[in-house]
Amino acid sequence: MNERYSRQTLFHPIGDRGQEKIRSKHVLLIGAGALGSANAEFLTRAGIGKLTVVDRDYVEESNLQRQQLYTEKDVRDKLPKAEAAKMHCNDINREVEIEALIMDGTAQSLEPLLEGVSLIIDATDNFETRMVINDLSQKHRIPWIYGACVGSVGMTFTIIPGVTPCLNCLLRSIPIQGMTCDTGGIISPAVQVVVAHQAAEALKILVEDFDAVRQGFTTFDLWRNQYQSMKVGKAKKPDCLSCGDAPTYPFLTPENATKTTVLCGRDTVQVRPPKPRRLQLDKLGNDLNGSGYVVKSNPFLLSVEKEGERMVIFQDGRALIHGTKDMSHAKAMYQRILG
Amino acid sequence: MNERYSRQTLFHPIGDRGQEKIRSKHVLLIGAGALGSANAEFLTRAGIGKLTVVDRDYVEESNLQRQQLYTEKDVRDKLPKAEAAKMHCNDINREVEIEALIMDGTAQSLEPLLEGVSLIIDATDNFETRMVINDLSQKHRIPWIYGACVGSVGMTFTIIPGVTPCLNCLLRSIPIQGMTCDTGGIISPAVQVVVAHQAAEALKILVEDFDAVRQGFTTFDLWRNQYQSMKVGKAKKPDCLSCGDAPTYPFLTPENATKTTVLCGRDTVQVRPPKPRRLQLDKLGNDLNGSGYVVKSNPFLLSVEKEGERMVIFQDGRALIHGTKDMSHAKAMYQRILG
Amino acid sequence: MVKVLFFAHLKDEAGQEEISIEGNGFTVAQVKDKIAADLGIATLDSVMTAVNEEFANDETIVSEGDTVAFIPPVSGG
C-alpha cells in the first residue's frame, strides 16, 4: 500500500487488508448535492476502487455555501454536478475510477447500474427516490445508507438486507410534507455530520466489518444540541412489502413513481405524484413565503414564484411548472419543495 | 444578501441579520491539517468576513486521505498548507479575505494576531499549543473551540471566557502520551464530525446566539458507535491559573514552551519539553513499530526511523531529530508523535 | 409520569424540550393526540416515535416511567 493511505491503514480495523478491500469495491452514489459531493470527496480520498455518481442537476450559486468540491467557476460554467464532482475528484486522486451519470434516478434508470456494486449511498433530497433505493437494495441484496438533513437537523440509518429493518418498515408511508432545504434552509455542519456517519458506515461495509455497523437510527440537531440513537431491532416487519416474507418491491413499479408530462405548446411541465396527496396549502404557502417565494393562493391552489420560475401547486399534490420543457428539471424543482 | 447564502439565511437562527454578522467577523484558525482545512473550507463557504490561517507544515501525500481542499498538485508543488488552503478557498469564495501565515503557532507568534478577532478555532495536533490558545483566549476574552481526533474518536468543547470552564480546568495537566494520528491512524469521518461540531458552534458565536452554544464536552467514537455529551457546569475552578480569580496565564511564559535548538555542525535539532516527562518507552516503541517506524531501543532511549528521518527519544521527553536544521519542522515531527 | 421529548422544530413548537404527562397504559397514538391538543402542535402524524430509545409505532403502549421521543423525519440532502 502506498504512503497516501498510511494514516488509514494505521487504523487497526482497516489495516492493509481493509485498504485492499476498499480498493476492490464499487460504490453507487445517488445525488451530488450537499450529501453527494461530500460523500464523493470522502470516497475518493479513501481510495475506493470505482465510484458511480448519479445526479440530474447543475451547479448553482446557492449550492456553494454547503456543497463541497464545487467552485465559483463551476457555477459560471453551469457544469452538471456529476461532471463537476468527477473533475474535482480526479484532481484529488487519479487512482479512483469515477463514472458521472447526468440523469434522473428512477427505478428504471438505477436498476441497470447495480451489477458489481457493493454499496449504495443515499444523497438524494426526497423520500420517493429513497424508497426506490430501498426496494432496489432489498431486491439485489446490496446494503444502503440513508442520510438526510434540513436546517441544523440530520439523520442516518444503515440498511443491511436480511439483517436490519428497511426504510419501508420504519416509515411505512412516505411522510407528508416535511421541511426541505428550500423551505427550512440548511447549515453546512448538519450536512457534515450526516456525511461523516455515512462515511464511517461505508468504511465498515467496504472492509466487511459488519459487527461494527451501527445498529440504531441516529438523529441529531446541532443548533438545539440534541442527539439520539434509536434502537430498531424489533421494527422489522415480516409483512413488509419491501423486505418481508413476500416482497413485491412496490416502489419499483411505474405506478408508484412521480409522473412528469410536457404540456404541448405551453412551455410547462405537469408533475403528478403517484397517489393524490392532501397538502396543507396554507402551511405550505407560509413556509414558501418565508423562503423568499412570491406566493399567491386561493382555497384550491398555490401559485409560487422565485427567480423567474413559477409553479402552481394543487391540493392533491399535482403541480404545473411554467417556463420549462425539461422534465427532469421540473421534477427536481417539485421534489426540492415537496420533499 | 445575495443568492449564495440563501439556504443559510433561510435557517431562522441565522437569517439576514446573522449573515451580516458573519460577514463582519474575523476568525483565527490555528492549523491547516485535517481539522484546519475543513474548517477553512466551511468558513469560506459560509461567508466569513476575514479568515487568518496559521500553519507550519506543507502538503504531503499522506495528507490527501483526510485533508480537504488539497490536491495531488499541491503535493507535487510541496505547497505550504496555509497557502494551499488560501488558494483553494479563493476559488470557492472571492468575497472572503484570507490571510495565510506560514509559521509555528506559539504564545509569542500568536498573541499579536488577536486584534479584532472574534473567535479562535483550534485545529492543532498537540495539547501544548491548545494550552497556549486557552491562555490567550482567557487573557484577551475571545471564545475558542477545542477539537481533536484520532482513529475513529473525536471530541470537542466550546470555551467562552467568563462563562464556561477552560481547558486547563478540565485537563489540569497536559495528558501524558496519548494516541496521535501518526501512531493510531485516523479516518476521515472522525475529522468531519469534530469539524461539524466546531462549525456549528462557530456559527452560533458569530451570529451571537450564545444561548444556543453547546454546554457539554462532546466525545464520540464512530467505529465503536459511542457518543457522550458530558456536562461541565461544576468543573470551573476558582483557583485555575488560566481562568480563575488570579490568572497568571502560565502557558504564555517561555519556560512552559517546548524548546528547539539546532546542534551546531550536526544537521540535528534538539527538542526539549518544558518539564521532564516520564515516557513509557516500551509502549511508545511498540506503538511506533506498529506504525511503520523502524524502532531500536535500549532502557534509556528509543531510536525511530521512517522515510529517511531519524529521531532519538529519551525517557525524559528530550529528542534529537537528525537530518534537519529546520526547528519548526523538527518540532512538528516531535509533536505529531508525542501529542 | 411519562416523559415526552421534542426533537428539532417540535421543540420550538412545543416551547420546551421536554414535558411530563400523567398516566399509564396509553398508546403512542393517544399520547400524540393529547399533546397535539394540549400544546397546539399541528402535525404529529408523520413523526417518528421512540419509546425508551427504541423505535415505536402508534400502537405501542406507553407505561409509567417511560420516555417518549418525537422525531420529525427530514428529506433534504
Next chain:
Amino acid sequence: MVKVLFFAHLKDEAGQEEISIEGNGFTVAQVKDKIAADLGIATLDSVMTAVNEEFANDETIVSEGDTVAFIPPVSGG
C-alpha cells in the same frame, strides 16, 4: 452496583463496553485503581471521567446506581 463505561480504545483494552462493580462511597481514584488491577488496563491516569454524564475528578465520590465513564483525551487534528 456502579456501572462503568469504557470509551474508545479503553473498550478494547477492557474487552467490553461496560462492567458493573459492587460497592458504594468510592472515590473515582479508587475506582480507577480497582479497574486497572482487575482488568489489567495500564493507564487510567490521564483519562477523563464522567459520573452520570457530568465531568468528575479523582476525588469525586461514586455512589450506588451511578454510571462512571472513562474517556481518553485525544490530541490529533
